[in-house]
Amino acid sequence: MRYSRFFLPTVKEIPADAEVISHQLMLRAGMIRRLASGLYTHLPLGLRSLRKVESIIREEMDAAGALELLMPMVQPAELWQESGRWEKYGRELLRFTDRHDRPFCLGPTHEEVITDLVRREVRSYRDLPLVFYQIQTKFRDEIRPRFGLMRAREFLMKDAYSFDVDDEGLDRTYRAMYDAYCRIFERCGLDYRPVEADTGTIGGHASHEFMVLAETGEDSIACCTACSYASNVELAQVVSSPPPLVSPESREEARKVSTPGKRSIEEVSGFLGIPPDRIVKTLVFATDKGPVAALVRGDHEINEIKLGRFLGVEEIRLASDEEVRLAAKVSPGFVGPVGLSGVRIVADPAVLSMDGFTAGAGEEDYHIVGLVWGRDLPVPETADIRNITVHDPCPRCGGRIEIRRGIEVGHVFKLGTAYSEALGARFLDENGTEKPIIMGCYGIGVGRTLAAAIEQNHDANGIVFPRPIAPFDVIVCPLKTEDPAYIHAADDLLHALTRAGFQVLLDDRDLRPGVKFKDADLIGVPVRVTLGKLLADGIVEIRERRSGEVVMCPMVEVLERVSSLLVR
RNA sequence: CGGGACGUGGCUCAGUCUGGUAGAGCACAGCGUUCGGGACGCUGGGGUCGGAGGUUCGAAUCCUCUCGUCCCGACCA
Numbered sequence: 231m232r233y234s235r236f237f238l239p240t241v242k243e244i245p246a247d248a249e250v251i252s253h254q255l256m257l258r259a260g261m262i263r264r265l266a267s268g269l270y271t272h273l274p275l276g277l278r279s280l281r282k283v284e285s286i287i288r289e290e291m292d293a294a295g296a297l298e299l300l301m302p303m304v305q306p307a308e309l310w311q312e313s314g315r316w317e318k319y320g321r322e323l324l325r326f327t328d329r330h331d332r333p334f335c336l337g338p339t340h341e342e343v344i345t346d347l348v349r350r351e352v353r354s355y356r357d358l359p360l361v362f363y364q365i366q367t368k369f370r371d372e373i374r375p376r377f378g379l380m381r382a383r384e385f386l387m388k389d390a391y392s393f394d395v396d397d398e399g400l401d402r403t404y405r406a407m408y409d410a411y412c413r414i415f416e417r418c419g420l421d422y423r424p425v426e427a428d429t430g431t432i433g434g435h436a437s438h439e440f441m442v443l444a445e446t447g448e449d450s451i452a453c454c455t456a457c458s459y460a461s462n463v464e465l466a467q468v469v470s471s472p473p474p475l476v477s478p479e480s481r482e483e484a485r486k487v488s489t490p491g492k493r494s495i496e497e498v499s500g501f502l503g504i505p506p507d508r509i510v511k512t513l514v515f516a517t518d519k520g521p522v523a524a525l526v527r528g529d530h531e532i533n534e535i536k537l538g539r540f541l542g543v544e545e546i547r548l549a550s551d552e553e554v555r556l557a558a559k560v561s562p563g564f565v566g567p568v569g570l571s572g573v574r575i576v577a578d579p580a581v582l583s584m585d586g587f588t589a590g591a592g593e594e595d596y597h598i599v600g601l602v603w604g605r606d607l608p609v610p611e612t613a614d615i616r617n618i619t620v621h622d623p624c625p626r627c628g629g630r631i632e633i634r635r636g637i638e639v640g641h642v643f644k645l646g647t648a649y650s651e652a653l654g655a656r657f658l659d660e661n662g663t664e665k666p667i668i669m670g671c672y673g674i675g676v677g678r679t680l681a682a683a684i685e686q687n688h689d690a691n692g693i694v695f696p697r698p699i700a701p702f703d704v705i706v707c708p709l710k711t712e713d714p715a716y717i718h719a720a721d722d723l724l725h726a727l728t729r730a731g732f733q734v735l736l737d738d739r740d741l742r743p744g745v746k747f748k749d750a751d752l753i754g755v756p757v758r759v760t761l762g763k764l765l766a767d768g769i770v771e772i773r774e775r776r777s778g779e780v781v782m783c784p785m786v787e788v789l790e791r792v793s794s795l796l797v798r
Numbered sequence: 799c800g801g802g803a804c805g806u807g808g809c810u811c812a813g814u815c816u817g818g819u820a821g822a823g824c825a826c827a828g829c830g831u832u833c834g835g836g837a838c839g840c841u842g843g844g845g846u847c848g849g850a851g852g853u854u855c856g857a858a859u860c861c862u863c864u865c866g867u868c869c870c871g872a873c874c875a
Contacts, residue, residue: 242824242836243810247868267867315875322874339875373799373873428875437875548872643875671875691835709834744835751835762834771834 231702233737237274240749250446252684253378255693259753261701268375268383275753276680278701278733280386283680284365286417286698287388294410296361296390301343303367307333309342313652324371336369341649341671344391348667349655355395358657358667359403363390365676377446379677380637386677392670393650395659397435400668404436404644407672411440411640414674418683419696420639425451426461427641428535435644440674441636442682451636452618456629463633464535466618467625468578484600486591493563495528498597502588505529510581510589510601512565514554514573517543521557523570524615525577527584531617540576540613558592566590568598568607575610582612637682638675645669684754693754694776697796702735703727704792705755707747709762711740716761723759723770723788730789732796751775757795759788 239260247264248254256262261276272280288298307325310316315323316335324336337343344362352358368387375383392403408424415422420442427439439462441451450463461467492501499506506528513532515522522541526532538546551562557573558565566589567575581587588599603609624631647666650656655667680699687694697703704727708720720736727734735755737746743762750758760771764782772791773780783791 239808240836241809246804246810249869264867318875320874341875370874374869374871376868641875645875673875707834742833742835742837744833744837747835749836760834 231735233735233739236735238753239273240752248378250377250380250685251688252380252681255684255688255752256378256681259693262379268372268381270379270382275701279680279695279699280676282699283418283676287365287414287674287676290410290414290417291363291388291390294361294406296363298364299362300364300366301337301340303337303369304334305337305343307335309346309653310335313342313649315342322370322372324369338368338370340364340389341391341645342653345649345653345655345669348393349650349653352393352655352657352667355657355659359392359394359399361390361392361403361407363388363672377681379681381448382677385675388674388676390672392672394668394670395657395665397668400644400670404642404670407642407670408438411642411672411674415440415442415639415679417698418679419687419698420679420683421686422639423451423453423460423636425636426465428462428465435646437641437643439638440640442639442686443634444637444682444685445635446685447635447637449636449638451634452631453634454624454627454629455632457624457627459624459626463617464533468614468616468618468622469625482586482600484598484602484606486593486596486598488595489597490595492597498588499528502597502599504588504599508584508587510567510584510587512567512590514549514557514562514565515546516549516553517541518545519543520574521549521553522574522576523558523565523567525567525575525581525610526616527578527580530578530580530619533615533617536613537576537615540615560590560592560594564590564592564594564596566592566598567610568592568601576615577610577612578614578616579612580616582609637678637685639679639682640674642672643670645671687754691748692752695754695756697756700754700756702755703732703796704757704759705735705737705750707737707743707750707758707760709743709746709760711738716765719761719765719785726789727792730793732792757792759792
């Protein structure tokens with residue numbers, strides 16, 4: 231490809247609207263352009279990389295026995311009504327009607343469509359197992375699209391769905407997909423971790439998220455430093471807290487203290503000179519089973535998902551100020567476990583080992599210090615309802631936990647029979663018994679994977695693409711374009727390298743060397759071949775983008791040198 | 799949806815407080831000099847100042863409404 235015949239609008243300045251580095255670089259390198267919030271055009275350069283990620287995914291899915299198909303993006307409402315998600319999915323589902331006023335939506339995912347297909351076509355256990363996948367545009371009307379391709383509204387996704395006769399079959403398929411995902415992300419040059427994930431409201435049996443480790447990630451992951459345990463913080467179990475303290479020697483009387491206007495743990499801690507881990511944080515939640523007060527230590531974070539699951543409620547959210555006043559008869563900030571009647575109280579185990587603690591008094595502008603469980607107030611029921619911290623042990627091996635940020639690029643999920651039962655996708659087993667098909671689903675954000683790869687592979691000058699997803703393998707830069715000798719030599723290189731199977735960009739623009747170098751670095755092509763002053767002696771320069779290492783090389787050896795750089 | 803900020807040539811922004819002829823740098827076109835890490839000089843083209851309404855002799859600037867964008871939060875199989 232000749233640069234002059236290509237379309238590559240690079241930008242020197244950092245776009246003002248781009249927050250994260252991958253977004254900035256994709257804009258600067260001329261890979262993407264924004265059309266509207268969360269909507270991006272993939273320019274030729276970006277598309278080349280995107281297609282490479284796609285190809286890697288396709289190869290590994292095919293190798294794992296999955297079959298590619300392509301489903302419509304527009305889906306009829308009735309399918310979603312059948313699965314119950316027309317009501318449940320919320321406003322992320324973009325709904326509209328056609329000219330006949332029939333309701334449709336843009337597909338954010340395809341469980342309904344694929345299950346509909348399978349229920350029509352599959353009758354017998356002989357037809358199973360099956361894994362279908364597609365690489366297709368999805369639309370989710372995100373509340374807040376951000377970070378370019380990282381969280382777009384319209385985005386390219388590989389989604390796969392598996393159909394098995396029993397749980398053992400699902401386990402095998404799940405494992406095969408899991409392994410394929412590992413190969414895919416390795417080939418994309420990513421530093422990633424498969425982590426245990428929340429199974430969400432679908433209530434499946436198992437789920438893993440594939441997280442690319444990056445500071446800009448939107449998720450927190452708890453990783454063990456000793457074993458291979460890694461889990462989404464949302465899910466990570468907090469196994470042990472120190473046992474409840476029994477009868478310490480000196481116990482002061484609990485007493486009420488004035489704390490005017492001090493609502494947050496931080497304010498109360500600072501005002502009373504009591505560390506946060508001696509204060510109990512009381513948060514009121516509104517649920518479909520009424521208000522619930524949750525107690526955690528002041529330095530801990532409550533985990534709504536865990537709380538909701540423990541309570542067995544469908545809906546849970548932090549209560550509004552109004553709801554708090556109604557339930558606790560005091561405004562938020564002064565709610566405490568004392569004298570809280572008619573409200574279910576759930577405490578984190580760590581709270582029970584606190585002795586002589588401070589909490590809201592249940593009275594405007596007052597807290598109580600020196601509280602003792604069993605003496606001043608009854609011992610509440612306990613459950614693991616908080617987020618894991620670096621001070622907690624690994625739930626698997628007891629090792630030290632660290633919290634890291636991650637970008638979720640893939641998700642594998644054992645669905646079970648939720649959709650096959652709702653939509654009636656059944657088969658007859660070898661005994662002639664009718665059973666629901668056991669399903670799994672498996673997603674990869676293609677654009678997000680590309681963005682994550684850039685997030686992990688860049689330097690001050692731009693992108694440093696791993697070869698498998700680089701838009702070109704080699705960029706050839708003749709520094710004098712008015713000199714026929716340079717042009718001919720560059721052309722020869724272009725053809726020789728192309729014939730050898732490399733994808734080559736020839737920078738034939740009549741520009742100063744500095745400009746060409748900057749652009750070459752920015753777009754991240756792994757190898758640059760420069761034709762400069764020594765060309766007359768048959769010598770060119772070969773430079774590796776990642777290391778910056780430069781070797782001078784006779785023309786005849788270029789192919790060999792370039793190959794060795796790209797293959798390793 | 800709550801809080802905050804911002805919309806001025808293609809891009810990054812100044813000008814807005816204190817109303818008075820729309821600016822700079824980059825980019826773009828032409829000419830010349832340059833030519834191994836985003837060169838320099840001269841010349842030139844390009845903007846209904848997001849939109850609508852209002853105040854005023856006069857609005858990018860003040861007021862009201864509206865649309866859009868970004869950030870924080872809430873939300874998120």
